[in-house]
Amino acid sequence: MRQRRLMNQINVVPYIDVMLVLLVIFMVTAPMIPNATVDLPSVAKASQAPVPPIVITIKSDNRWSVEDRQTQKSASPVKEADLLQDVTNMQGDNPDKPVVIAADKSVRYEAVMKVMDLLKRNNINKVGLLVQQGS
Template sequence: MNGPFNRGGRRKPMGEINVVPFIDVMLVLLVIFMITAPMLTQGVQVDLPQVTSEAIDAQEDNEPIVVSVDREGGYYLQLGGDEIRVDLDELAERVIILLDRQPGTPVMVRGDRSVPYGEVVTLMSTLQVSGVVNVGLISEPPPRD
């Protein structure tokens, strides 16, 4: 009997590679990447406090830089008592100059309630590119009844 289960005869060497395990591994990797890809989004890194919202102690020697966004999407830069309207590119240049003069100056963002979220994210991203490590968000406390 010369069938495939005959052990008495000489075996012929097989000249092909079984690729089924490779295909299985590739499909598993494809599924893993498809699941994890939406989770890999870029964002602005903001160091937020882990406590209830309390007033920040004002430091006499280091007055914060306050950047505001109004309802129309205009940007304002306030340092001390002066507040000037600037565009986004000019804002980045001025913040870089101010942080070069005083490296530990805190930066606070004040945005109008009706400003789209994208405007605030764009502002915070611009501040991050300008070298601001920590950004604070200014809010008003709720009215007491």
């Protein structure tokens, strides 16, 4: 009886068959993939500087003041009834001008939420909180 010799070569024909089948599958499915469009920012949009916000300050004794950082007007005290009118006047023709609320540490959370709620109910779109970094 003759002994069988071991082959020291790899048979690559099955691998080539598999690769050709995969190539055909990719060639058939490639036209079916929808073209994606990428909306890149334009130069005009990127060069616009951010608009300085309107700052509503709430003091610990529940006094409110409003300041427009764009016109650099100093903070003027305001009553609750007049707050909305002052903010809309400062926004003028730009209703997307941001409004931020700055409150002392000792101010109750209810007072801040009261101002936020008043602004949101009257369609002031961009309302945020002004915070300071801790030391």
